[in-house]
Amino acid sequence: MSxxxxxxxxxxxxxxxxxxxxxxKPATARRDWPLYEVFVRGKRGLNHVHVGSLHAPDGxxxxxxxxxxxxxxxxxxxxxxxxxxxxxxxxxxxxxxxFAPSGDKVYRHPTFYEIPENVPHM
Amino acid sequence: MHEETVYEALANAHDxxxxxxxxxxxxxxxxxxxxxxxxxxxxxxxxxxxxLGDDALVLAQRLTQWITASPELEEEVAIGNVALDLxxxxxxxxxxxxxxxxxxxxxEPATESIxxxxxxxxxxxxxxxxxxALVEAANGDFAQTMIRLLAAATLRLAAxxxxxxxxxxxxxxxxxxxxxxxxxxxxxxxxxxxxxxDGTEESHRRAQAGxxxxxxxxxDVFTATDIETRLAAVGVAVDPGEVRAEVHEVLTEVLExxxxxxxxxxxxxxxxxxxxxxxxxxxxxxxxxxGLARQHPAATW
Numbered sequence: 001m002s003x004x005x006x007x008x009x010x011x012x013x014x015x016x017x018x019x020x021x022x023x024x025k026p027a028t029a030r031r032d033w034p035l036y037e038v039f040v041r042g043k044r045g046l047n048h049v050h051v052g053s054l055h056a057p058d059g060x061x062x063x064x065x066x067x068x069x070x071x072x073x074x075x076x077x078x079x080x081x082x083x084x085x086x087x088x089x090x091x092x093x094x095x096x097x098x099f100a101p102s103g104d105k106v107y108r109h110p111t112f113y114e115i116p117e118n119v120p121h122m
Numbered sequence: 123m124h125e126e127t128v129y130e131a132l133a134n135a136h137d138x139x140x141x142x143x144x145x146x147x148x149x150x151x152x153x154x155x156x157x158x159x160x161x162x163x164x165x166x167x168x169x170x171x172x173x174l175g176d177d178a179l180v181l182a183q184r185l186t187q188w189i190t191a192s193p194e195l196e197e198e199v200a201i202g203n204v205a206l207d208l209x210x211x212x213x214x215x216x217x218x219x220x221x222x223x224x225x226x227x228x229x230e231p232a233t234e235s236i237x238x239x240x241x242x243x244x245x246x247x248x249x250x251x252x253x254x255a256l257v258e259a260a261n262g263d264f265a266q267t268m269i270r271l272l273a274a275a276t277l278r279l280a281a282x283x284x285x286x287x288x289x290x291x292x293x294x295x296x297x298x299x300x301x302x303x304x305x306x307x308x309x310x311x312x313x314x315x316x317x318x319x320d321g322t323e324e325s326h327r328r329a330q331a332g333x334x335x336x337x338x339x340x341x342d343v344f345t346a347t348d349i350e351t352r353l354a355a356v357g358v359a360v361d362p363g364e365v366r367a368e369v370h371e372v373l374t375e376v377l378e379x380x381x382x383x384x385x386x387x388x389x390x391x392x393x394x395x396x397x398x399x400x401x402x403x404x405x406x407x408x409x410x411x412x413g414l415a416r417q418h419p420a421a422t423w
Contacts, residue, residue, distance in 0.1 A: 033194070054196050055194065055195075055196065056196065057317065060313070061313065061317070064200070064309075064310065064313065065196035065197075065199075065200065068196065068199050068200040068203050069196060069199050072199075072203065
C-alpha cells in the first residue's frame with residue numbers, strides 16, 4: 001500500500017497511490033433516472049403545492065413513487081410530477097432586475113379604498 | 123379544547139409499562155363488536171383468521187428484508203409501505219383470532235400483559251403457523267421479489283374482494299380496508315414486472331428466472347382445507363379454489379404484456395403450509411422475528 005497521502009479535498013488523509021481508485025464507479029443505468037419535482041394538492045386545497053423531488057425512470061413511476069414518499073400522512077388527494085429539466089426557472093442572479101422594482105409601488109396594492117360599513121361581503 | 127396528538131399521548135402515558143415488542147398503545151379492535159354471529163364455529167373462524175394473518179405477517183417480514191438494501195431510495199419506502207400495510211392486516215386478523223379464543227400454545231410463554239396479536243406473532247412455533255409456501259419463500263433478487271409480490275397480492279386481493287361480503291362483520295371490515303391496500307400492492311408489483319420483463323436483456327432474463335422460481339409455489343394455494351370448506355359453506359370464508367380463474371387471468375395478462383413466458387400452472391397439491399407443514403425458510407424467518415421477544419418475554423419500556 002502506498003504511503004503517499006494528500007489532505008486536499010477536505011476528507012482527511014487520503015492515500016494517493018497508483019492502486020487507489022480516485023473516481024467514483026462509472027455511472028450505472030440507474031443514474032439515468034431523471035429528477036422529478038412533486039406537487040401535491042390537499043383535500044381542502046385549490047392548488048398543488050411543491051413538496052419535494054424524487055428520481056424515477058418515467059412519469060408513471062414518478063407519480064407512484066410520489067404517492068409512497070409524499071402522501072404517507074394523508075397529505076393529499078392529487079399528485080402532479082414534472083421533470084425538473086422541463087421547468088424553466090428564474091435565475092437567482094437576476095433577482096434584482098426581476099423583483100426589486102415591484103417593491104416600492106405601493107399604488108399597486110388595493111389598500112386605499114374605504115369600504116362602507118354596510119357592505120357585507122368584502 | 124386542545125386535542126391530544128399521538129405524540130403527546132405517548133409521552134403522557136407513564137402509568138403502565140408497555141410491552142417492549144408490541145405497540146400496546148391501542149387495541150386494534152377497540153370499540154368493535156366482536157361477538158361471533160350465530161351458526162359460526164368460533165374455533166374455525168379463529169383458525170381462518172390465523173391463516174390470513176400469518177400470510178400477511180410472513181410476507182411483511184420478507185419484504186422488510188429489503189430495507190437498507192433496496193435498489194433505490196424511493197423503492198425502499200414503497201416496499202416499506204407495502205410491508206406496513208400487510209403488518210396492519212396481520213395485526214387486525216390475529217387480534218380477531220385472539221378475540222375468539224384461538225391462541226394455540228402462544229399464551230404459555232407470553233405473559234398476560236402481552237396483547238393477543240403479539241402473543242400469536244412472537245410466541246408460536248413454526249408448526250403452529252398457517253402461512254403458505256408462497257409467502258415464506260426467500261426473496262431472491264428484486265425481479266423475483268416483485269413477481270412473488272404480484273402473485274401473492276393478486277391472490278390475496280381476489281380473496282379479500284370476496285371476503286367483503288363475509289358473514290363475520292369484523293372479517294368483512296378487515297377485508298374492505300385491506301382490499302384498497304392490496305389493489306395498490308398488486309399495481310406496484312405489476313408495474314415493476316412490466317418494466318423488468320419488457321426492459322433490458324438482463325432484466326428480462328432475471329424476471330423470467332423469477333417467474334420460474336415463484337411458479338411452483340402456487341401448487342397449494344388453491345386447495346381448500348376442511349376449515350375453509352366449512353366456513354365457505356356458511357358464508358364466512360372464501361374457498362381458495364374460487365379465485366383460481368381470476369388469479370390465472372390476471373397473472374397471465376401481466377406476464378404476457380411484460381413479454382415473459384407463462385409457465386404451466388403447477389398441479390394442485392394438498393395444502394402444506396395451511397396444515398402447519400413448513401420448510402426451513404419459515405424457521406429462519408421466525409428466528410429473526412421472534413428471537414429478541416423470546417429472550418426477554420417480560421420486557422417493558
